[in-house]
Structures are given as C-alpha cells and as structure tokens.
Amino acid sequence: MVKGTPDTADGSRTGPSPASGARAAPRRPALARSLERWGAFARRRLRAGELGSLPVVVVLAIVWITFQSLDDSFLSPRNLSNLSVDIVGTGMIAVGIVFVLLLGELDLSVGSVSGLAAAVFAVLNVNNGVPEWLAVIVAVLAGTAAGAVQGYSFARTRVPAFVVTLAGLLTWNGLMLYVLGSSGTINLDANGLVAALTGYYFTQDAVAYAVAALAVALVFLVPYQDMRRRVAARMPHRSLRFVVARAAGLAVVAFAAAFVLNRFQGLPLALLIFLVVVAGLDTVLRRTRYGRQVYALGGGVEAARRASLGVTRVQTAVLAVSGTMAAIGGLFLASRITSVSQSSGTGVLLLNALAAAVIGGTSLFGGRGSTWSAVLGMLVIQSIASGMAITDTPAAVQFMITGGVLFAAVVIDALSRRSQEAYGRA
C-alpha cells in the first residue's frame, strides 16, 4: 500500500487544516463527485507509474467471470477451496522470488531448492526415521543454506544472480537426485505433520470468521493508531474515512471468503499459514530497517553502498530468504501429493513461481513490489489452470494463455516504469 501524499489531492489524506475551497464549488451529486475524485486519483497513479495491484485484480476478475460463464462449477465452494490450497506451495516460492526481484535480480534455483528440501525431508523422515519436526527444520535450513551460499557468491563475485542461481539450479537438482538415491519415489506418512499442512481444515465455522475479524481489526487499528499519532503531532495524515473505507473493503472480501470456505470444509490450514507468512514478510519489507535496505538496493546498489549499507550482507540475506521460502514451498507441494519423487521441483514450477511474482505486479527492474503480488499472481495462474481443467481444455492452451498473461504483465511493468521516469523529467 503506497503512502498517500501530504496534500489532499489523492483523497487519502487531509492536512491539519483542510482547505474549504471545495465547499464553494457548485453542488453535484455525491456519487459523481467521488467517482470524479477516484478517476483523478487513478489517472495520477497511472501517470506516476504506480499501478500497483490494479491490473492483476482486473485480470483475475476477467478470468473468474470467463470460466464461471463457461462452467458454473468454477466458483463453487469446493473449487475455490481447492484453489486456495493449490496456490500455497508455488505461492510460498513466489514470495521468496519477490525478495530477489526487489533487488532487480532473478533466482532460477528455487525449483531445485524446493525439490531438494522435499527430498531431504522424505529421506530423513521416511527412510531414516528422524522425527518429523526435526526433519522439517533440517529441510528448511537446507534451503536457507543453499540460498545463502548463492547469495554470498553473487554478492562477492558480482556475477549476476541469475547466472549464479542457474548453476544452483543444476547443482541442487543433482544433489536432490543424489539424496533420493535409487529410491525413486518416497511416499510420505499420510497422517503426519507435513501431510496435514495441506490436508487439515478448521471445520468449525467460527475459526474462519474469527481470522477474518482479526485481519480486519488489524487493518483498521494499525493505520488508525498512526493517524491519531499524526493528528496529535499536527502532521499530515490519512482521513478517518479512508482508513474505515479500506478496512471495510477488506472486511467484505475476508468475510465473503470465510463464508465460501465454510460452505466446503472450512478454513484450510495451508491458506492460513500462507496468508500469515505473506503478511509477516510484507511487514518486514515495509516497516523494518532490513526491508528498507532491500528496496534501497533495488533502487541503486551504488547509492545504497554510499549510504553505508552492508550490501553483501543484505544481498546474501535476500537470497537466503528466497532459498528458505523455496524449501517451505517444496514441503507444501510434497504435502499436497504426499510423496516426493525425482521430478519434485522440476518442470514448470520455477516458471510459475516467477510468473506469479511478476503477474502480481512486482517489477523485474527492482525496487518496486510487495509480497502480496505473489498471492494475486498465483491466484491468476492457478485459476487459469483450474478453469482449464474444469472445462477440459488441453494443457497446451493453458500454457499459451498463462504465457500471454505473463507477457502482458511484463509489458505493463516496463510501461509503468517508463512513464514514471518521464513523469519525473516533466
């Protein structure tokens, strides 16, 4: 969420003493006025190249409407619930990729790292009888280590990250095959912890509603407290109406989602974990010193270095985050099919995760984006896949459509970047 501006032009903030000039203008219907204001707001944002998540929400709406009109089981509670679980594995990986994209770099190794982590877990737990919780920790740390090694090499040698991680793609995939040995496919314990990651649902209706209420409360209270502090300090601040409207908007979405999920099997544990991780990492990126450093590196490595940032440290940490998230995603993917095989983490997984981050609105040029784009992008990709499956469309068409959406997202990214720069020169 982009911070508003100190003036009232975008409608999200009011100064300490709001100008009353608007009152003098001839009275028009309130709806027309607010529409006009939103139009001006959207145009300003468009010109400034800050479209954010607007395009992806539009695309998602188009996808959903299209498939619903082709087959009315698409928006059924069962399908939407499955969709919400299917996005989690690849989505976790995409969240890690967002961090790397913010640096303006690419991580091509995430697919292999996710497969490696799943293999490490399966071999430790199933073949060697290591307790599940310990095997999970070792598997995730393996991902962290793989990412940190790549990050450090990238930071020290200044070889572009996509080359370092291309080598990683091969290395970690080879290591996974080595770890799996001759066993080929390992079936996980169907009643175990990892299987429960995507298999457990909170069947009581109250849980989903409580989570929705908690989220709405947070989205209202945090900006509200900030607003009160700013009022007390006589600083420009968001208007109460904006804070309430945003929380109300989220409330509609959250409670509708809770209602739909409850009509199937309740809130999936996987979805809850995913949303908590995304919200947590979003807070890390926007509200902590580390996150600010990640964005700064995406805006200019040399500028960050001269501001005495520990460039090597931050770059290493970012790739380590990406490796960690890849490992977590790998465990969710293994959980979904309760098995690990030699094909884990291969195929279109990497491309889907990468596409999700970009489709969701994270810039390929670095410095712009948010972890929420992983959620939105994954929703688009998985919706297309699910809709294609329901309507019996061949996979070939699915690839082409997903490719088209990705291409559109990249074009929008490039155009908004250009318009932002042109806007700056004006």
Added chain:
Amino acid sequence: MSAPPLLALHGVCKRYGAVEVLVDIDLEIRAGQVVALLGDNGAGKSTLVKVISGVAPADRGVIEWKGRQVHVRRPGDARELGIATVYQDLALCGNLDVVGNLFLGREIRRYGFLDEMEMERRTQRLLERLTRAVPELRAPVVSLSSGQRQTVAIARSLLGDPRLILLDEPTAALGLQQTTEVMDLVDELRDRGMGVLLISHNMGDVKALADRAAVLRLGRNNGFFDVNTASQEQIIASVTGATENAPRRHTHQEAAW
C-alpha cells in the same frame, strides 16, 4: 599555533588499476571555511571526494581529522567522523521516497519498526529550512525534478549534523534561483562553523563564496590560492596548466598560510 585544521590530507595517492589518479595530494580544510577544489575534467576532483568520503579509500597517504590521524576505509567511517558528502550523481535511490532517502542507513525506529512519522516530521522541518519549494515527501525521488533531487541530496548530507561537507558540483544541474539557494546555504553552513569543500566549474561562484581555492591538475596539486587576493586569471592559469607549480613547493606554501 592555532587549532588544527578540521581535515588535513598529506601525500594522498590513489590509483585505479595502472592509472595514477591522485599523486601526493595535500589539502587542508578549517572549520568555518569554504575551500574550492578546482581543476579541469579528469584532474581527480571527484576521486578526491570519494577518497575523503570513504567510497574509494586512499592507497597511501595520511588523513588527519582535527589533528589526529584517522583511517577512512568505508563510507560509514567518514559519516562517523562527521563528514557528509553530496555526490555529483547525487547517489539517491530513485524508488524510495524523499523521507526514505534522507534516512537511508540511519532510520529512526520505534518498537523495532520504522517510525515513518518522526522521520517525515524531521524531513519536513529540514527541507523547510533549505528551500522555499518543498517537494512532495512521499513521492518516489525518480519523479522529482533535478533541482528537487539536489535539494534532497543536500538535505540528506545535513541530517547527521556533520562538521565537514563535501559538495561535488552542487549547482551544475540547477537553474538560477536554485543555484542562489544552494549558494546561500553554503554561506550559512560556513557561518555555523562548518567546513565546506566545494567543487565547482563556475569561477563566479568560487569568487563569491570560497575563502581558499586548491587547484588539481592531472592528479597533482597545482597551487593554493587565497581567493580574496588572487586574481581570477591567476587561478584559471593554474587550472589550465599555464603555470606549472612543482608539487614539492606547495607544502611550504601550505605551511605559510
């Protein structure tokens, strides 16, 4: 003997690969003094700024801060001493907003999280002092005009309450009114007892503002002047190399000041 100079360089050398960019550079900056650093393109002015600011540490030579020998190996070292730099390319992060750029590397935190409000408040206060046209604080810097970016870069350098400020061609990209603003600011900084090293190609600015001028030519010292007594022709002749001053002689000249 008066107080030691704020910053003194003795015999500083810097090479990039096989190229000797700076050879045996001497320089002194006192508190409350504006020293102009002059020289043709490629004379090593920007490199000298990077040496002092720790971006490109010196290979040899001594740097003294208030009479005490110090090592400036990283930008953080210079910042801790109280040396702030406005680079020629400004070194701003285009995607961050004005507040984010100002506080980059020294964010204010509250309960472990960034305190945006406090940072915004101090930014507002600082910018109001510097300029009449305060840019939009929450706009990404890439969307500001070059004059506004220059203001942001200068504001950032002043944030840590530095004792010495290095300005690398601060007015090169500015219009007339903004140039005046920057020049007034430099004047004010001197009055507050700060040391200023000013790189400029504009002899008018130098004559108007600087107390002393140090000339570099081909990476060596090529003369020190008292701007109030030396003629513009003398200084320009030194910049263009019409008068070659042997490097050894400057040490005496410097001491004579």
